[in-house]
Amino acid sequence: MRWITNLKIGARLVLGFSIMILLMVIISFTGYRSTMNIQRNLDEIFTGRLPSIDYLIEADRDLQQLLVAERSIIFCDTESNVFKELVQEYETKMKQSEERWEKYKALAVTREEKAIIPKYEKAREEWKAISRKLMDGRKADTREGRRLAIDLSLGIAKKGFEEMRGYLGELQGINLNIAEQAHHAASATYRTTITILLIIAGVGLFMGLFLMWTIGRGVTRPLNAVIQGLTEGAEQVSSASGQVSEASQQVSQGTSEQASGIEETSSSLEEIASMTKQNASNAVEANGLMSEVSGLINKGKESMDRLSVAIEEIKRSSDATSKIVKTIDEISFQTNLLALNAAVEAARAGDAGKGFAVVAEEVRNLAKRAGEAARNTAALIEGSVKNADQGVSVSSETANALKEVTTSMQKVSELISEITAASKEQAQGIDQVANAVTQMNQVTQTNAANAEESASASEELNAQVEQVNGMIQELVAIVGDSNGAHNGDVRVAKGARHVVGRLHHTTADLFHHGDREGQAQVTAHTLIQKQSKPKKAVEGKRSAQKDPKEVIPFHEGKEKDEEVLRNF
């Protein structure tokens, strides 16, 4: 029977129904043919034999009545009304029997009948002639006539009559026989038909049962397989959509965190960029200042050179001055000697020289003072010469230092240039990073949109799974509860959905009741308390709303803000 299972469901159904239809056609045809057969036999009996028998019996009865009339006429007064009536009766019956015979003749078909008919007719004619003679004799109302009538009636007339009736009886027998045959034929037909029908019905029942089993099984088995497959598929889709939903929630959460990270990064970048710009401009300014300083240092160097020259000049002047001082010292010494001489001369001159001696003494004092001043001046000049020497060495040291400063400044200038270049590069780098951050932001936004879309897609999927499950149940109803396992599968699918649903809730719970829960419930008031007494536990003091005003002091213009906000 493998070929049946290889057939498609449609072909199997067509085959099954075709076989059943064929059997039905055979049954119908057999029934029809048998019924027709029986009908024909019945026709034969009712339209042929029964009327024939009827006509024959009636004709027979007519002849009997005619005989009664004939016999009564014999013994009846010819003048009486009864006689006339009996003659009338005789005629009528004669006529009736002939008519009925003719009707029978029309119905007679078999050869046997056709053989008997002329015999009967011949016997009838013979009898009739005798009977007529009898009647005529009686009508004459003579003794002879009466005697003849009696003789005839009990003699040859009776013999002819009996012969004639014998033929009628034979014909009746033939007809009865034919009817019986027809009945037998009908009965035979009935029996064969019943047998055939029972056989076909048996075969049909067997075929039907077989086809029912094979086709039914052939249809339900793949359908059950489909149902099982669908159920499993629905279950898998359901769990997959649960996973998608969960994943999209995670993506959404992640995206949000990423977005805050990106914003923070880009705001930091902005700050860094402005710092870099500031650095660059500071470097440029520093460079400008450096070149100014370098000019100043050059000026300082020139001044130093001039200072050295001036100090040398001073030294030269000091030498000249010390020569002059020496001359003055010598002059004061000479003047002292001269004053001494003048004092000696004045003493010699006595009183006249007294005034002169006073002058000489004053001159001597002056010379002494001049000598002292010259010596002091010489010491001073010596000191200033020393100082000038020191000045020269200091100024040369300064010049050297300035030279070093110039070198360092060159280096600083170079470094500043490097800083400027680096700042420029840094700015470019920051631009690149900023671009990358912008791109990341776009990706994040796309991710968020995708997460949202996939969340709604998974919702849609869930709805479709629901629909598919409905269809599966319909299918199960169509296929029938023959195999309880499918219902079990549906139950499994339902269970899986339930689990997925619970998973959703759990993940949602995870998101909603993170470790931060409760922290948000802590009032700002408690916060202050906690701030001032950090060791005191926060637990227990919770309220739905926090009032940050208690903690965050509002800036000036708080009332103005309130007013603005109240206007909305």
Place this chain on the structure above:
Amino acid sequence: MDTELTPIKLEEAQFERISQLVYRLTGINLHPGKQELVKARLTKRLRALGLKSIDAYMEYLKHDNPEGELVAMIEAMTTNETSFFREPQHFDYMCRQIVPGLRNRKIRVWSAGCSSGEEPYSAAILLNEAIQDLALWDLGILATDLSSRMLARARKGIYDTNRLRNVPPLLISKYFKCIETSPVRRYQVIEPLRRHVHLARLNLMGEWPMRGSFDVIFCRNVMIYFDKLAQEQLVNRFWNLLKPGGHLFVGHSESLAGSPHKFRYVQPANYVK
């Protein structure tokens, strides 16, 4: 010089305390992994205050100037990334889909987390462009932010060319006036436009004095700094302040998917009440 170059150390416990403090005050979620960010941002405060260690800063925060420094720290911890016409799909949607549907010539927009004002001014500019008979309209844009420093910048409405790089020259000439040319060109938003934008400081985690009935709420790239719980609370509070049919625009990196909310999804990052 030396003190500034000495690297500042942020201990795990210190990070934990700072991040919890910031979370409680603002809802900003500085989860593990943001240590470097917190360190970099605290370093600025340390430099400004002349302090040498996080411990010293914590002491200062606790005892010396808790009020002023708390604000300063929160300001330092907030990220104020914004630009003109950022994520333009929302402005486009507002001008093409929402404005034509408004029958009573009144529109209320809220820019929640307006930073230095680019978002509310972008909205103002594009609404000015979209509405022909603006004189007959009642146009109100509320712009709020946690940072007073940012609000002060928004109030001034002065931006350099770099900040205006996304603004077409035509719109610059129409809605800005050049107030400085050196070292960079700087522009100020013109007075008639600034009149539409009402700035006020508001902590999104705090109380809201507004009565509501907004047509549009922009809260873009704000909730990314919050955790799931704070996001949910915020989204529900936005729902209460929106007109029926009003729109909530969140950042394109954000999504309400996966958290319970009553909004209907329209487009990515666009939700309707």
